[in-house]
Amino acid sequence: MRSLSITAALVCLALLNSAFAEEKLSMSDADKAMYAELLDNNPAEMEVSEGEQLFGALIGTAGYAKMLGVKEKDLPKYIAGFPRYVEPAKKVVTLAQTIQMAAAASEKPVPKLESKEMVKMSAYVKSIANGQKTNIDVKANKHMAEMMKLGQEVFEERRGGRGLSCNNCHSMDIVGQRLRMQPLPDLGAKETAAAGTWPAYRMTQSQMVTLDKRMQQCMKNALLAEIPLGSKEIVALEVYVTNKTKGNAISVPSVKR
Numbered sequence: 001m002r003s004l005s006i007t008a009a010l011v012c013l014a015l016l017n018s019a020f021a022e023e024k025l026s027m028s029d030a031d032k033a034m035y036a037e038l039l040d041n042n043p044a045e046m047e048v049s050e051g052e053q054l055f056g057a058l059i060g061t062a063g064y065a066k067m068l069g070v071k072e073k074d075l076p077k078y079i080a081g082f083p084r085y086v087e088p089a090k091k092v093v094t095l096a097q098t099i100q101m102a103a104a105a106s107e108k109p110v111p112k113l114e115s116k117e118m119v120k121m122s123a124y125v126k127s128i129a130n131g132q133k134t135n136i137d138v139k140a141n142k143h144m145a146e147m148m149k150l151g152q153e154v155f156e157e158r159r160g161g162r163g164l165s166c167n168n169c170h171s172m173d174i175v176g177q178r179l180r181m182q183p184l185p186d187l188g189a190k191e192t193a194a195a196g197t198w199p200a201y202r203m204t205q206s207q208m209v210t211l212d213k214r215m216q217q218c219m220k221n222a223l224l225a226e227i228p229l230g231s232k233e234i235v236a237l238e239v240y241v242t243n244k245t246k247g248n249a250i251s252v253p254s255v256k257r
């Protein structure tokens with residue numbers, strides 16, 4: 001039964017060829033060289049510094065810490081625990097959403113989640129926690145427990161024309177197999193460490209991408225309707241995926257294929 005369902009999933013994956021046509025196959029030697037080069041000289045570093053300036057002009061770390069109700073010196077550790085329940089929002093939110101909250105609290109224009117400015121600012125804020133270990137706590141309170149449960153449901157739900165779920169490509173049964181020569185990453189593996197490595201510079205897109213955007217790109221590739229940024233479901237997915245590599249060190253921005 002088990003091997004049957006794996007076979008069925010692989011057949012589905014084979015059918016996805018066209019959807020992945022625009023994705024490059026696994027890394028060529030030239031791509032590997034480029035990857036090494038980018039690690040040394042990551043173009044996203046520049047965007048993170050721009051994010052620092054934008055964030056400084058809009059809010060600043062002192063105002064941000066105050067809005068969150070934490071001491072400024074405790075920010076790195078606190079930031080390493082997102083998505084988390086925050087009292088002023090009365091719900092579980094992402095870092096990007098806290099930037100929106102802080103902007104609103106100081107009566108500044110609220111940046112859109114999709115905007116380039118937000119990608120830069122959220123990368124900067126996350127980088128404040130560089131070197132910290134991801135310390136998300138899905139048992140901290142009932143809100144987190146609920147979001148963890150919802151995240152798992154969304155991860156396992158089969159959707160779209162092909163009836164695929166995230167789990168079909170990212171379950172332990174199947175990881176390490178290849179889709180059009182592209183290895184399917186185990187989202188819980190240390191090397192992948194999805195939690196601590198986004199926002200990242202994506203080589204295939206020549207730009208910095210956030211974790212929620214990255215998950216939307218998977219949805220698009222697998223022909224699943226995209227779950228909107230800021231929705232409860234995408235925050236829940238981020239909780240679930242982040243929890244998989246809890247404890248890994250944060251290093252932002254990283255470089256991804």
Ligand code: HEC
Nearest residue numbers: 164165166169182183184185192193194215218219222257
């Ligand atoms: C059809 C197969 C497929 C489906 C379905 C799929 N993914 Fe992926 N996913 C991939 C592949 C292949 C990669 C790696 C691609 C690469 O290296 O560029 C990936 C990469 C990722 C990454 C980045 C991992 C890293 O390097 O940090 C995340 C996060 C992710 N997927 C989440 C999801 C989520 C959430 C869903 C469900 C909404 C999903 N994926 C559905 C195939 C899939």
